[in-house]
Amino acid sequence: MGILINSLGVIRLRSIVSIVKVINGYVYEAVSKAIDLIGGISKYVGKGDRVVVKPNLTRATNKPHICTSPEVVAAVIKLCNDAGAKEVIVAESSPIGVDTEKAFEISGIKSVATKMGARILDLRKCRFVKIPIPRGKVLREVEIAEPILNADALINVPKMKTHYGCTITCALKNMKGVISDLSKRIMHRAGIKRAIAELNTVIKPTLTIVDGIICMEGLGPVDGDPIRMDLVIAGEDPLAIDSICARVMGFNPEEIEVLRYAYELGIGAFKPHEIEVVGEELERVVRRFKPPPSDxxxxxxxxxxxxxxxxxxxxxxxxxxxxxxxxxxxxxxxxxxxxxxxxxxxxxxxxxxxxxxxxxxxxxxxxxxxxxxxxxxxxxxxxxxxxxxxxxxxxxxxxxxxxxx
Ligand code: SF4
Structure with a gap:
C-alpha cells in the first residue's frame, strides 16, 4: 500500500497495482516480476502454508481467451512452492452446467498442476459453510467452500474479459467460483451486480494475479473474441485491480455498476488517485476493447x-x-x-x-x-x-x- 494525504491532511493508504508486459512469451518471469513489484511472494505465502489458487474456468475448453492460462497457474504454483508452501491446491467451481473436472482437464491446468505437485480440487464436491453477510442488502448469507475458508492464503487468478451483464469480469467476479450452486442461483435472482459486490465483503483473496495475456472482448464471458494484451496485473486489493483492468480495457470504471457497489461497500480503492500503478505506465497499455452488447x-x-x-x-x-x-x-x-x-x-x-x-x-x-x-x-x-x-x-x-x- 502507498500513502495518500487528502486535503484535510488525513493519511490514507493507497492500493498498489502492478502491470507487467509478457515479453517473448516468458510468462513465469512476468508473473514473478508483477508480484515482486508489490512486495514479493513471501509477503503473501509463508513456509508451511496451505495455499488455494483460484483460476477462472468458465468452460471446459482450451481456447486461450476463455479460461485462465495454464502457464499463469504454473507460474503461481512455482512461486508458492519456492516460498515454502506445504500444499498448493488449485480450486474451482465452474459455472452451473459446466463440469469443473473436465474444465481442469481440457484447459490444461490439471496437467501442469499435477506435474508441479499441486492438487486439483472441484469445489462443487466440497462441504460448504454458511457465512453471514452483515453489510448485505440483497444477500443475507452465502455458502462458501470449506477449503477456501481453511486456506492460509487465497490467490485469485482471474482472466481479463468483457461480460454481458457486468461489462467486465475479473477479480471481483472470479470469487463466484468458490460458492455453492445454490448461492450462485440466489445471487442471480438477487441481482448479480450488487450480489457480486456483497459477496466480496466476506471473501478476501490474499493476492490477485490477473491473466491479461490473451483476453476477451465483445460478447464475453464466453462468446466474445480473443484480444492479445500480453499483460500480467497484480495487487492485493481486488477492487483496485478491477478498476485498473477496466481502464486497461478502455472502459470508465465509474460506469461499471459492480465496481461502484464494491466501492460503496468499502471493498477497496476505485478512483485513480487512490491507486498507485507500478511497472508499465497505464496509459501505454490501454486498448479499446469491443464492449459487450448492452442488450x-x-x-x-x-x-x-x-x-x-x-x-x-x-x-x-x-x-x-x-x-x-x-x-x-x-x-x-x-x-x-x-x-x-x-x-x-x-x-x-x-x-x-x-x-x-x-x-x-x-x-x-x-x-x-x-x-x-x-x-x-x-x-x-x-x-x-x-x-x-x-x-x-x-x-x-x-x-x-x-x-x-
Ligand atoms: S439461469 Fe437457471 S436454469 Fe439457467 S443455467 Fe442458470 S441456474 Fe440453471
Missing part, C-alpha cells in the same frame, strides 16, 4: 428475449442457439417466439399473445404456459431441435440433430 435484443434484432435474471449458463446457451440460427439463415424462426430464461416471478407483459419458450429449470414453475426446455442449463442438443420444430421432440429426433451431445 441481446438489440444485438440480435429480436424483441422477444427476456434474460434479466439468468446466469451465464442459460445466457451462453441462448447466444449459441441464436448464433446457430443466424449462421443457418433461419433467425426469423426465432421471431415466432418469446424466449424467457432465468429466475422469474411473472411472465413479462410484452410476452402476452406470443408463443412463449421457457428456457431452463429456473422457469419451470411457468412450464404449463409455454414450450418448456428443461436443463440447468438446457442441452443444445435438446434446445435447438425444439426451437426448430416449435414443439417438444422425442429422443430419436434429438439424435438426428447434428447438435446431439
Amino acid at each position: 441481446l435484443r438489440e444485438y440480435f434484432k429480436l424483441a422477444g428475449i427476456y434474460v434479466k435474471n439468468a446466469c451465464s449458463g442459460c445466457i451462453s446457451t441462448l447466444i449459441i442457439i441464436l448464433n446457430t440460427f443466424k449462421e443457418e439463415g433461419i433467425l426469423d424462426k426465432i421471431k415466432e417466439y418469446y424466449i424467457v430464461t432465468g429466475s422469474i416471478n411473472n411472465i413479462p407483459k410484452d410476452a402476452e399473445g406470443r408463443k412463449i419458450v421457457l428456457l431452463g429449470n429456473c422457469t419451470s414453475k411457468f412450464k404449463s404456459l409455454g414450450l418448456f426446455i428443461p436443463g440447468c442449463p438446457p442441452r443444445l442438443g435438446l434446445a435447438i431441435p425444439v426451437l426448430k420444430m416449435g414443439r417438444l421432440v422425442d429422443k430419436y429426433e434429438v439424435y438426428l440433430e447434428k447438435y446431439y451431445t
Whole structure:
C-alpha cells in the first residue's frame, strides 16, 4: 500500500497495482516480476502454508481467451512452492452446467498442476459453510467452500474479459467460483451486480494475479473474441485491480455498476488517485476493447428475449442457439417466439399473445404456459431441435440433430 494525504491532511493508504508486459512469451518471469513489484511472494505465502489458487474456468475448453492460462497457474504454483508452501491446491467451481473436472482437464491446468505437485480440487464436491453477510442488502448469507475458508492464503487468478451483464469480469467476479450452486442461483435472482459486490465483503483473496495475456472482448464471458494484451496485473486489493483492468480495457470504471457497489461497500480503492500503478505506465497499455452488447435484443434484432435474471449458463446457451440460427439463415424462426430464461416471478407483459419458450429449470414453475426446455442449463442438443420444430421432440429426433451431445 502507498500513502495518500487528502486535503484535510488525513493519511490514507493507497492500493498498489502492478502491470507487467509478457515479453517473448516468458510468462513465469512476468508473473514473478508483477508480484515482486508489490512486495514479493513471501509477503503473501509463508513456509508451511496451505495455499488455494483460484483460476477462472468458465468452460471446459482450451481456447486461450476463455479460461485462465495454464502457464499463469504454473507460474503461481512455482512461486508458492519456492516460498515454502506445504500444499498448493488449485480450486474451482465452474459455472452451473459446466463440469469443473473436465474444465481442469481440457484447459490444461490439471496437467501442469499435477506435474508441479499441486492438487486439483472441484469445489462443487466440497462441504460448504454458511457465512453471514452483515453489510448485505440483497444477500443475507452465502455458502462458501470449506477449503477456501481453511486456506492460509487465497490467490485469485482471474482472466481479463468483457461480460454481458457486468461489462467486465475479473477479480471481483472470479470469487463466484468458490460458492455453492445454490448461492450462485440466489445471487442471480438477487441481482448479480450488487450480489457480486456483497459477496466480496466476506471473501478476501490474499493476492490477485490477473491473466491479461490473451483476453476477451465483445460478447464475453464466453462468446466474445480473443484480444492479445500480453499483460500480467497484480495487487492485493481486488477492487483496485478491477478498476485498473477496466481502464486497461478502455472502459470508465465509474460506469461499471459492480465496481461502484464494491466501492460503496468499502471493498477497496476505485478512483485513480487512490491507486498507485507500478511497472508499465497505464496509459501505454490501454486498448479499446469491443464492449459487450448492452442488450441481446438489440444485438440480435429480436424483441422477444427476456434474460434479466439468468446466469451465464442459460445466457451462453441462448447466444449459441441464436448464433446457430443466424449462421443457418433461419433467425426469423426465432421471431415466432418469446424466449424467457432465468429466475422469474411473472411472465413479462410484452410476452402476452406470443408463443412463449421457457428456457431452463429456473422457469419451470411457468412450464404449463409455454414450450418448456428443461436443463440447468438446457442441452443444445435438446434446445435447438425444439426451437426448430416449435414443439417438444422425442429422443430419436434429438439424435438426428447434428447438435446431439
Ligand atoms: S436454469 Fe439457467 S439461469 Fe437457471 S441456474 Fe440453471 S443455467 Fe442458470
